[in-house]
Amino acid sequence: MPELPEVETVRRGLERQLKGFRIDRLEVLRERAIAAPKDPGAFRAALEGCRVGAWSRRGKYLLAELHRGEANAGTWGVHLRMTGQFLWIETPREPCRHTRVRLWNDRGEELRFVDLRSFGEMWWVPPGSATDTVITGLRRLGPEPFGPDFNGSYLQKRLAGSKRSIKAALLDQSLVAGVGNIYADESLFAAGIAPATAAGRVGPRRLERLQRALVEILETSIGAGGTTFSDFRDLSGTNGSYGGQAWVYRRTGEPCRRCGTPIARERLAGRSSHWCPSCQH
Numbered sequence: 001m002p003e004l005p006e007v008e009t010v011r012r013g014l015e016r017q018l019k020g021f022r023i024d025r026l027e028v029l030r031e032r033a034i035a036a037p038k039d040p041g042a043f044r045a046a047l048e049g050c051r052v053g054a055w056s057r058r059g060k061y062l063l064a065e066l067h068r069g070e071a072n073a074g075t076w077g078v079h080l081r082m083t084g085q086f087l088w089i090e091t092p093r094e095p096c097r098h099t100r101v102r103l104w105n106d107r108g109e110e111l112r113f114v115d116l117r118s119f120g121e122m123w124w125v126p127p128g129s130a131t132d133t134v135i136t137g138l139r140r141l142g143p144e145p146f147g148p149d150f151n152g153s154y155l156q157k158r159l160a161g162s163k164r165s166i167k168a169a170l171l172d173q174s175l176v177a178g179v180g181n182i183y184a185d186e187s188l189f190a191a192g193i194a195p196a197t198a199a200g201r202v203g204p205r206r207l208e209r210l211q212r213a214l215v216e217i218l219e220t221s222i223g224a225g226g227t228t229f230s231d232f233r234d235l236s237g238t239n240g241s242y243g244g245q246a247w248v249y250r251r252t253g254e255p256c257r258r259c260g261t262p263i264a265r266e267r268l269a270g271r272s273s274h275w276c277p278s279c280q281h
Contacts, residue, residue: 002080004145004178005221007060010086013235014062015055017088017111022051024106033100033113035121036134046124047076047103059141059177063131077123077135078113084120087112088235141177145215150176152208159199159207166202167195168269170214179214183221185249185274187214194280195273196266220245248274 002010026048028040037043050073053065060080066073078084084100089110095102101113101122113120125134132138143149158175159166169175170184179187188195190213193206202210224245247257251274252265261278 002060002084003180003183004057004060005183005218005224007062007080007178008057008222009225010080010235011055011057011062013088014064014086017235018052018055018064020051021105021111023047023049023103025104027102028100029095029102030100030115030118032118033115033120033122036123036125043122043124046074046126052076057178058138059144059173061135061138072127074127074129075123075125075131077125077131079121079137081115081117081119081121083116085114086235087114140174142173142175144177145179145218150211150215152204152211155207155211156204159202162199164199165195165268166193166197166199166210167271167273169199171269171271176214179218181271181273182246182249183214183217186217186247189248189276189280190217192280194277195268195275248276250274 026044028034028044031040034040034043037046047066050066050068053067055065056063062078062080064076064078066076089112092108092110095112096114098114098116098118099112100115100118100120103111113122123135125131143154155175159169162169167184167188170179170187171181173179185195187210191206191210193202193210248263251263253262255261256263256276256279259276259278261276263274264277265272265274267273
């Protein structure tokens with residue numbers, strides 16, 4: 001599943017590629033891709049004729065401003081889920097069978113949404129409506145990792161007395177938005193914390209170290225265009241390159257890049273966790 005760096009990579013690509021893009025025509029090939037409004041025809045009518053403005057990101061959600069002339073035309077929301085991706089098509093070609101939504105401008109250039117597993121979703125939020133009244137998942141998100149509210153003191157307060165593993169805590173989107181399996185494993189390695197450690201037993205200094213490590217690793221991955229281990233691609237179809245720099249993620253049995261100990265794997269919070277038994281305790 002794309003995590004924060006991958007979604008941010010897509011956001012930047014959409015911001016760059018769709019500057020001034022006017023949706024001349026829209027086609028929904030799979031109805032379940034549209035979460036709101038329930039009628040895909042109403043979604044199409046709402047977006048056709050709109051100019052796409054600035055893109056923002058909240059956690060793993062993408063949000064685009066829509067304009068009709070000079071008037072606000074609402075917000076277009078997207079969640080890629082496990083395998084959703086956008087492709088920019090300049091020369092017309094037939095869509096693959098996993099294509100879910102297609103958008104064209106008046107020059108015939110196409111933005112195509114492809115989703116192998118079909119879990120990705122899109123929303124239209126009418127002008128004047130609060131975004132989280134339509135995209136209700138936004139209400140459950142914690143602070144952004146790069147924001148001032150995400151710091152060691154915040155983690156200490158939220159995790160005090162918690163018996164769940166620190167790995168499970170990092171995967172909780174209500175604790176911190178946008179972090180998933182890859183960057184939870186990588187940041188725990190960088191902070192020297194074993195993933196099975198009870199979150200409430202991680203002391204203040206180690207939480208400060210974890211917060212700094214998470215931010216640094218996310219920034220590094222964004223600079224590398226995200227991580228590709230299976231499905232993630234940017235708008236041009238290019239893989240993210242952070243995977244080649246990973247310290248522990250999907251390196252089971254390989255020597256730790258720091259101490260040489262074989263990387264271990266165990267299942268925590270329903271996900272595989274990768275860690276170094278010597279460097280993390």
